[in-house]
Amino acid sequence: MDWEIVIGLEIHTQLATKSKIFSGASTAYGAPPNTQACLVDLGYPGVLPVLNEQVVVMAIKFGLATHCEIAPRSVFARKNYFYPDLPKGYQISQYELPIVHSGHIDIVTEDGEVKTIGITRAHLEEDAGKSLHESFHGSSGIDLNRAGTPLLEIVSEPDLRSAAQAGAYMRKIHELVRYLEISDGNMQEGSFRCDANVSVRPAGETTLGTRTELKNLNSFRFVEKAIEIEVERQIDVIEDGGSVVQETRLYDADRNETRPMRSKEEANDYRYFPDPDLLPVLIESELVESIRASLPELPDAKRARFAEQYGLSDYDADVLTSSAELADYFETAVAAASKAEPKAIANWVQGKVIAALNEDGLEIDESKVTAADLGALVDKIADGTLSGKLANDVFDMLRAGEGTVDSIIEERGLEQITDSSAIAALCANVLAGNEAQAQQFRDGNEKVIGFLVGQAMKASQGKANPQQVNEVLRRLLAE
Amino acid sequence: MLKRAMHEKTLTELSDALAAKQISARELTEHYLGRIEQLDADLNAFVTVTAEQALAQANAADERRAGGTATALTGIPIAHKDIFCTTGIKTSCGSRMLDNFVSPYNASIVAKLEDAGVVMLGKTNMDEFAMGSSNETSFYGPVRNPWDLERVPGGSSGGSAAAVAAGLCGGATGTDTGGSIRQPAALTGLTGLKPTYGRASRYGMIAFASSLDQAGTLTRSAADAALLMQTMAGFDANDSTSLADPVPDYVTEIESPWEKLRIGVPENFFDDGLDAENAAAVRASLDVFEKLGATIKSVQLEHVHLSVPVYYVVAPAEASSNLSRYDGVRFGHRAEGADDLIEFYMRTRAEGFGAEVKRRILTGTYVLSAGYYDAYYLQAQKARQLIAEDFKRAFADVDLIAGPTTPTPAFPIGQKVGDPIEMYLNDIYTIGANLAGLPAMSIPCGFVSGLPVGLQLIAPHLAEGRLLKAAHHFQLHTDWHRQVPEAYA
Known part of the structure; x- marks a missing residue:
């Protein structure tokens, strides 16, 4: 039988604010346990949350970039459950009225086709702390540094039809939040993680199959692998005459399998109700318009412009716009050059520059060879001063900090003999x-x-x- | 004027005496501390007496006065309900759960009063987590009414009420979620003010029902309430629900000449549940207003009979969530020897909370549960809206609403503890103002069988000035508020 795979993703992205969503405590990563948790984060008697207005602006940016409707009025609600790393016994989130909803984003599928993926909603919420189960001699440790860190939870429609599409969608959202500078997207530190709702149904069937939820997938590769293995499992279950149980499952990367989480955690009734400590978030259209006017150029638009303006292939445009910083580097190099073709500069960026960064473990904005240097260097090839080989050598010297393009050529007599x-x-x-x-x-x-x-x-x-x-x-x- | 003992004076009189250097803050504080030591064993009004700190604050107040930077409140000895967090001092909220909790910070209103130079004598007893109308649910035992030690002082601010009525402090703070200031004020012959929701900060006030809780005062007079509220009111950046409107000059406003007021009386308040003599005292006080030139007319509060059921859905719902933080993990009571997490939670909370708190947590959890939320919580919110609209309509025709504060005077300790519904009905006249977020007061208006009863006045949103002024002018022409229980004269 042919099976159709149906996937929806819930992406939790940490918003890049300096302080927490409802308190003044720092959100910096990696501090010693419980040193960045103030009385509000600790849920002390009598304390009250106060909304960090920066998160509202960030959520609106995301909403505008994904064609969402921006809710003129959204409401924080309490999600009630007991857990030691949840200090108040409830998480402040948005439930019935999220801040943005009903948007969409385009991805490119494995067949090279453009597909539109619906975004049901994105809502603001606070993160919980962490429970540490190691090295406490039978007890658990609680670190509340992360408690109260702002999150934007982005919920997709069940429009994804393969693990590859889920990966493409997740990459697309990741690229977007970094372009918008609303998240650092750091997956190792948990700033960008995802739950996947997965089900299968016979091809042609219109009702959805029973889904399972795969929790806390924190890399693109794990999302794809976890979905693949879970789809296989579901199909096996059904083909063996069984039925899929609706449950939450964890992906074990070491064994490449999914397994159910304890069912006790499933039985939660979260008893959502509007948080009486916080006023509804009212958003005026003037604010939305001023944010719209300040949005940076977004990845899709930049990609199209690069192909058009610089005469680049789709592939080159795609690579060069994969981050705003890389795109900026390329454009700065092009601007610094007077004779070199953009295509030649594109080749250098994708070749030597990226290779050097990988070797040095640096980000593009830390590149030892500046964009201006690169433009000048490629110019020297264009005007015949340097051969390709010599240009390579000069690049290495620039990287080693041995001078400018001109000074290196002059001091070492590297100028091409054209007499x-x-x-x-x-x-x-x-x-x-x-x-x-x-x-x-x-x-x-x-x-x-x-x-x-x-x-x-x-x-x-x-x-x-x-x-x-x-x-x-x-x-x-x-x- | 009659020469009164120091502890029978109003805050306004004490403030004048301090300003005139007739007495020092130190002398005043020592006097009250002496009375607490001598008399509180019977009353049980205080959970904690902060004698040492009070004397230090009194000395500082005297120095400040000598330095010429005193405020009207500098050196005035008051007590705080033990629901307000106070730095370095136990803040129990009347519960075993917080019996070991020493707050690392001051509530905003505590800090404001401290900045003005008040002297804190101690923290007063209260119903556990402010859940009760008789002060019998406190972990520290019931508070007794100075007018009759066998009777309750009302609740939940019963310790504050008993302390002021017995002259153990000059005035006290309280909180009012469904009548917890006004009802004890009525039952102990005091003036109780619950301001507009959001007028005073809730930061540092331990939450019971966040959409209803409001800080206020228990004092000997409306002028005293104005004096304290002048400092307590105002926006607080730490409380998103506090109101940004500027605070009017209440102290000056109440002294301005009387204007003709239209006073509305909700006739359905005078029903079978209201004690006949209590009703007569309230009617007589309306005559006083009429003689002052007020027009009395009847108003309709069509849905006010829904107040108690609505309240007992909304308040427990919020409480069930607000009290989830008492889990034994970070502060407060912690059960020993639990084998796993669930047992740890269950035993911590079973041991830490009393019966009434558990009853409300269970009720609140139930009404928020899947399948019941629409039928109870949402329905209650709709009814709450109707009640608020009733008040709004009524205030189109009248300036104030007046009626009884409680159905009866103080009842005997133990009489209603076995019957929660009977106990809840004690707040039948007061809850409406909380549900609508309106400012309201109770002022003494007579005696029934030797026990004080109260007149409730309710004003429109943010009309504290009008409310205090009406109460003040009433008190200029009556002396119910100057009556003191004989044993504490």
Whole structure:
């Protein structure tokens, strides 16, 4: 039987505010346990939450970027349950009235087609703390540094039809929140994580199958692998005559399997009700419009512009716009160059620059070779000053901090030899020293020209213009 | 004027005496501390007496006065209901759950009063987590009414009421969620003010029902209430529900000449549930207003009979969530020797909370549960809206609403503890103002069988000035508020 896979994702992205969503405590990652939790975060008697208005602006940015409706009035609600790392015994979230809803975003599927994925809603909420079960001799430790960290929970429609589409959607949202500068998207630190609702149904069936929820998937690869393995499991269950149980499951990356979480946690009735400590969030259209006006260029628009304006292939445009920082680097390099073609600069960025960053473990905005340097360097190839090989060497010297493009070329005499009399003398020498090969060429072995050019380049320590050497050698050999 | 003992004076009189250097804050504080030591064993009005700190604050107040930077409240000894967090001092909320809780911070209104220079004598007893109308649910035992030690002082601010009525402090703070200031004020012959919801900050006031809770005062006079509220009121950036409207000058406003007021009387308040003599005392006080030039007319509060059932859905719902933080993990009572997490929670909460608190947590959890939320919680919110609209309609025709504060005078300790519904009905006249968020007061208006009873006045949103002024002018022409229980004269 043919099966159709139906997936919806709930992505939790940590908003990049300095302080927490309802208190003034810092959100910085990695502090010693319980040093960034104030009385509000600790749920002390008598304390009250006060909304950090920055999160409202961030949520509106996300909503505008995904064609959502921005709710003029949204309401914080309490989600009630007991757990030691949930200090108040309830999480403040949004339930019936989320801040943005009914949007969509485009992804490119595994078949290369553009597909629109619905975004049901995105709502604001606070994160819980962490329970630490190791090294407390049978007890659990509680770290409340994370308690009260602002999250935007982004809920998709069940529009995704494969693990690859789920991965593409998650990458797209990840790229977007970083473009919008509303999240650092750091998956290792848990700033961007995802739950997947997965079900299968016979192809052509219109009602949904019973779904399971895969919890806390914190990498693109795990999302795809977890969904693949869960889909296989569900199909096996049904084909063996069983039925899928609606439950929450955990993905074990080491064993590449999913397994049910304790069912006790399933039985929760969260008893949502509006939080009487917080006023409804009222958003005026003036605020929305001023945020709309301040939105940066978004990935899809930038990609289209790069292809059009710089004459790049879709692939190049895609790679160069994968982050706003990389795109900025490219555009700065292009602006700094006067002769070089954007395509040539694109090749350098995707080749040498990225390779060097990977080697050095740096981000693009930390690149040792600045965008302006790169533009100047590629210019030197375009105007014939440097050969490709020499340009490579200069790049390495720039990376090592040995000077500017001009100073390196000048101090090391790296300038390409383009003086025709000098090249003619050089070529004559090479032919005199390699008579056998010269004769082979005259006898019709065209290939040997490569060897002769190589000898000339070597003799010039790579500085001769290879194009000119080639031409002069051919002319001398024909005489 | 009659020469009164120091502890029978109003805050206004004490403030004048301090300003005139007739007495020092130190002397005043020592006098009250002496009375607490001598008399509180019977009354049980205080959970904690902060003698040492009070004397230090009194000395500082005297220095401040000598330095010329005193406020009207500098050196005035008051007590705080033990629901307000006070830095470095046990803040129990009348519960075993918080018997070991020493607050690391001050409630906003505590800080404001401290900045003005008041002297805190101690923390007063209360119904556990402010849930009760008789002060019998306190972990620290019942408070006794100074007018009759066999009777309740009302609740939940019963300790504050008994302390002021018995002259153990000059005035006290309280909180009012369904009548917890006005009802004890009525039963102990005091003036109780519950301001508009949001007029005074809730930050640091331990939450019972967040959409209803409001801080206020228990004092000997309306002028005293104005004096304290002048400092307590105002916006607080730590409380999103506090109101940003500027605080009027209540103290000046109440002294301005009497204007003709239209006073509305909801006739359905005078039903079978209201004690006949209590009703007569309330009617007589309406005559006083009429003589002052007020027009008395009847008003309809069509849905006010729904107040008690609505309240006992909304308040427990919010309480069930507000009290979830008492889990033994970070502060407060913690059960020993539990084998797993669930047992730890269950035993901590079973041991830490008393019966009435448990009853309300269960009720609240029930009305918020899947399948019951629409039928109870949402329905109650709709009815709450209707009640608020009734008041709004009534205030289109009248300036104030007047009626009884309670159905009866103080009842004997133990009489109603076995019958929660009977106990809840004690707040039948007061709950409406909480549901609608309106300012309201209770002022003494007579005696029934030697026990004080109260007149309730309710004003429109933020009309505390009008409310206090009416009460003040009433008190200029009556002396019910100057009566003191004989044993505490």
